[in-house]
Amino acid sequence: MDRETLKVLRKSHVFDGISDKNIAALLACLGTSVRTYSAGNYLIMESDSVQYVGLVLEGRVSMQKEDALGNLTYMTDIRSGELLGESFSLGFSTRSLVHFVAVSDCRVLFLPLWKILHVCGNQCAFHSQLIVNMFSLLSEKNKRLMEKLHIISQPTIRGRLLAYFQNEAGKISSSPIADETAKSGYCLTLRYSRRELADYLSVNRSALSRELSRMQAEGILRIEGKQVTVLA
Numbered sequence: 001m002d003r004e005t006l007k008v009l010r011k012s013h014v015f016d017g018i019s020d021k022n023i024a025a026l027l028a029c030l031g032t033s034v035r036t037y038s039a040g041n042y043l044i045m046e047s048d049s050v051q052y053v054g055l056v057l058e059g060r061v062s063m064q065k066e067d068a069l070g071n072l073t074y075m076t077d078i079r080s081g082e083l084l085g086e087s088f089s090l091g092f093s094t095r096s097l098v099h100f101v102a103v104s105d106c107r108v109l110f111l112p113l114w115k116i117l118h119v120c121g122n123q124c125a126f127h128s129q130l131i132v133n134m135f136s137l138l139s140e141k142n143k144r145l146m147e148k149l150h151i152i153s154q155p156t157i158r159g160r161l162l163a164y165f166q167n168e169a170g171k172i173s174s175s176p177i178a179d180e181t182a183k184s185g186y187c188l189t190l191r192y193s194r195r196e197l198a199d200y201l202s203v204n205r206s207a208l209s210r211e212l213s214r215m216q217a218e219g220i221l222r223i224e225g226k227q228v229t230v231l232a
Contacts, residue, residue: 005034005109008057012081016133022126029127030115037102043084044100050088052110053134056080059106064099074199076144077103086138089113152202157211160201165221165230190226 006023009015015023034057037043043061044050054061061078075098078084088096116130151163169186190197198205215221222229 005057008080009055009109012055013137014055014081014083014130014133017129018126022124026124026126026130027109029124030111032109032111034107034109036107037105039102039104039106041102042099043102043108044096046096046099048096049094050085050096051094051113053086053089053113053116054084054100055109055111056082056084057107057109060103061106061108062101062103064101065097066099072099073202074196076148076200077196083134083137083141084108086113086134087141148200157201157203157207158215160203161208161211161215162230164197164201165228169230185229185231187227187229190228 006020009023010020018026035043037059039059043054046066056078058080060080061084063075063078063084065073065075067073078100084100085096088094116127116134147167151160151167154160154163165188166186168191169188192200194209195205198208201208212221212223216223219231221231
């Protein structure tokens, strides 16, 4: 295992509480593999059987859902140090209900699920720790999906934007700001491009841009690059 890979693994919560030496031993015991993908390539397609849990080492992967007409809905993105496919590989049916697509060139470590869940004869403590970590991460991912469900359940684009901004600001230390047009507000830095934000909110990009312009004109918010200040 090279140093760069180990550095990424140390940052991932998947290996919290496991030493570098034990990480190497664990990966060898599990028989993991690393695969590379070019931007736009599919890692997992809908209806594929998911037997492995993926851990993104480099790049970014998008989880997408395709409807009967071929329209894609962006659901979430998976970045370096995060898992993919675990929700399906842990179920009674391992059939994927979504596509996983490389947004950028990426490198992914695949861990065989059945070896993770069935502790070997050595019964290593760090193997048990891996199982605890994985279920904790699954819980956190489910929370993020619930957050998104709340956001996109808002009936208007403005409602979705404000719900998204409030949710993002709540994840960071954000102090109220003083402003001549509002008593208080908050600031946040967008993680997405305009197109990616439209995909996340499941709205038309042009309609999103128009609504953002109206909200700025009405003094509800200010946008400077990726910095957003909500004034009301």
